[in-house]
Amino acid sequence: MTRTGTDPLEVYTAYASATPSTPASDVAPVAAFPGAAPEVHARIAERVEGLRDELRALAIALFEDPELGFDEHRSVARIAEVLSRHGITPEIGTFGLETAFAASVGAATAAHTSETTGSAAPHFAIVAEYDALPEIGHACGHNIIAALATGAFLALAPEVEALGGRLSIIGTPAEEGGGGKEHVLRAGGFDGVDAAGMVHPSVGNQVSPITGSGTSGVRRIRVRYRGRAGHAAASPYLGLNALDAVVTAYQSIAQLRQHILPIDRIHGIITNGGVAPNVVPELTEAEFLVRSSEIETLKVLTERVLDILEAAALATGTTAEIDADFEPPYLPLKPNVLMNTHWARHLETRGRTVPLAPARPTQGGPSTDMGNVSWAIPAVHPALGLGGAPDVLPHNAAFAASTIEPPAIDALVDAAIALAGLAADYLADAELRAAVRDEFDRNGGVRRWEE
Structure with a gap:
């Protein structure tokens, strides 16, 4: 997908100050x-x-x-x-x-x-x-x-x-x-x-x-984090924890919800959290739905979520493979x-x-x-x-x-x-x-x- 780098503040300010495009008073009566x-x-x-x-x-x-x-x-x-x-x-x-x-x-x-x-x-x-x-x-x-x-x-x-x-x-x-x-x-x-x-x-x-x-419009995003397996007890320092990455992403998105528009929604699940508790998770996966009731605000919200997914990889030393719009986006x-x-x-x-x-x-x-x-x-x-x-x-x-x-x-x-x-x-x-x-x-x- 193409990243626009649009400033959220600019888009959100425009949204807050906009007027409805077609108020009922502007529509001719049915009798016409x-x-x-x-x-x-x-x-x-x-x-x-x-x-x-x-x-x-x-x-x-x-x-x-x-x-x-x-x-x-x-x-x-x-x-x-x-x-x-x-x-x-x-x-x-x-x-x-x-x-x-x-x-x-x-x-x-x-x-x-x-x-x-x-x-x-x-x-x-x-x-x-x-x-x-x-x-x-x-x-x-x-x-x-x-x-x-x-x-x-x-x-x-x-x-x-x-x-x-x-x-x-x-x-x-x-x-x-x-x-x-x-x-x-x-x-x-x-x-x-x-x-x-x-x-x-x-x-x-x-x-x-x-x-x-x-x-709302909706976009679907999958993310796969790749780390490095290790013995969770004997040598955890040799591992790179992909579960930490996906949990960091999930929690960061939860924190983002405080600062989004009332027409926005984000929800997701962790679809793969690892294979065993005594193995540093090497591969984890999650899927998120990003929704907004305006096209421009949907684009901005998606970019904010993508930034979080990438930052979680940076924070944990893992790599993120992000598949945005793996199904066609739905427009509002x-x-x-x-x-x-x-x-x-x-x-x-x-x-x-x-x-x-x-x-x-x-x-x-x-x-x-x-x-x-x-x-x-x-x-x-x-x-x-x-x-x-x-x-x-x-x-x-x-x-x-x-x-x-x-x-x-x-x-x-x-x-x-x-x-x-x-x-x-x-x-x-x-x-x-x-x-x-x-x-x-x-x-x-x-x-x-x-x-």
Whole structure:
């Protein structure tokens, strides 16, 4: 990786003095963009309700047979089976990934010129993910994500030709680690797509605010310390203790936490601490996740962690082998308030209230590779609670179990209706599309991590 040598004080001062890029007051009201006709939305809701049993069965099947990232073969086959029953045959193994898939309806290409509008046909992508976590299965609810994405796509598909646009469903593997969406981006999977959206399960009855990203970018770092073995009792002075190095690094990172931004997070584990207590450890290893809710602050925090890892080697006479970004970095989610507002409008027709919040995160949060998509094209990633107990949190086996309960299926249906409704509005309303893109450009435009 490239080290920038950026002064943290400079970046942190700029962060503290910055104002939100898109406060809710700067976004035009939903009424300014009528979107698709009411009868289109009525048909979408009716179709999703008609799919309820199939979507429930899909969510349960994925829950009962969880698969890890890049190995979700049976999961993809189950999603494809549902799509095929409704006349959609997805291409599996797209973008150089065995467990990615894609299907499209509507205009032949994104560059297709609409006969009704005379302009290029708009292209909206509904994004699915379906990987599970080791040992605790679908404890992040990706079975719900896959089912609701499938439902939203199938519900809107019959309307797309009349709307003069194109609709895709893009299946992206390995969100929990591996950066499937970044791999799809690099392979051109989102080329020609104008906007994208997905919905993520959340806690209790929470709904993510209309404004604010709520996610952090994340970078993954592995370090291996090499010392010299020796007899821990007879001749410890002949050894160079690699365990001292990794412990020094871990403790120094703990001390760093006192002096980082509230939007920052660092956590890690020692994966190898030596082989025997009577042998001076010759080789130790650790892995850390570095998170921040802004791209620039993520870069600075990563450099501070790398300095610590190198200093621990210097302090102990060992050598450090550092592997930064051994998986693609995840960027902080770039919110699109206008699209989120339209999603919220349709969710509210289902009796769910969507709150407002500051346009800027006030503390650190989880990470998603949908953040990478959100910096390539306008995208949304709202969250909707599954109706379980408020203390049943993601990345816990109890959360996985909650994904197949009746309240979770109700949330799935409501989220699918709202997501399909947003996509319909986007495809139907040229002024809405222009405003969405304007917001995206005003908030920094296209950025890739390589910058």
